[in-house]
Amino acid sequence: MHRDEDLMKNPFMTNMKFLEQAKDETEFQRILKILTVPAKSGIYISRYDLKKMGSLLGVDIPIKERKEMLKDLFIYAKQMDQMKQFLDIIIDFINYRISQYTEITENYPKTEKLTSRWIKKAQSLIDFVENMKKEVDIYKNI
Known part of the structure; x- marks a missing residue:
């Protein structure tokens, strides 16, 4: 339970207006x-996409509601220090979606x-996730 609570306090939020x-x-x-x-994001992440992201992390997550699957992946990644x-997996996925929109x-x-509107939102999402990565480094040393 503590790990879940720690993740809930995650200070990842930075410059997003709609928050x-x-x-x-x-x-x-x-x-x-x-x-x-x-x-909000400019992309759609399916259950299949989340399952694939999990396998890239080395975890076989059960199929359930997308938000719950994503939550499980974040908790797993935090617990396993990944x-x-x-x-990076999320950023790669966003870039894949942008390439599909471009095509x-x-x-x-x-x-x-x-x-172009979807691409712009997806590129903003990449910036957002990149900021999250910087925060991981900052808070890792505390």
């Missing part, structure tokens, strides 16, 4: 929401207005 929308939520709950709501590796734009130029 003020959920004042009563913990920072960790906001991170989960950011990553699982496509309108948070930076997990955040759609190239094949269907009329979609550019829509895909």
Whole structure:
């Protein structure tokens, strides 16, 4: 239980404007929401994607609600001291989605207005996750 509580206090939140929308939520709950709501993140992470991320971390997580699966992955990564590796896996996934959006734009130029918005959100998400990685280093030494 303590590890879960420690993760809930995670000081990963930095420069995200829409975080003020959920004042009563913990920072960790906001991170989960950011990553699982496509309108905020610019990407959709499926259960299959989360299962694959888990296997890249060396864990076979059970299929359940996406936010719960993501929470389990964060807890596992923190317990196994693999948070930076997990955040890199997330960044790789976001870059993969951006490449898919780029390919759609190239094949269907009329979609550019829509895909450019998704790409911009996804790139902001990469910046957000990169900031989380910096925070892992900062708080590791405390």
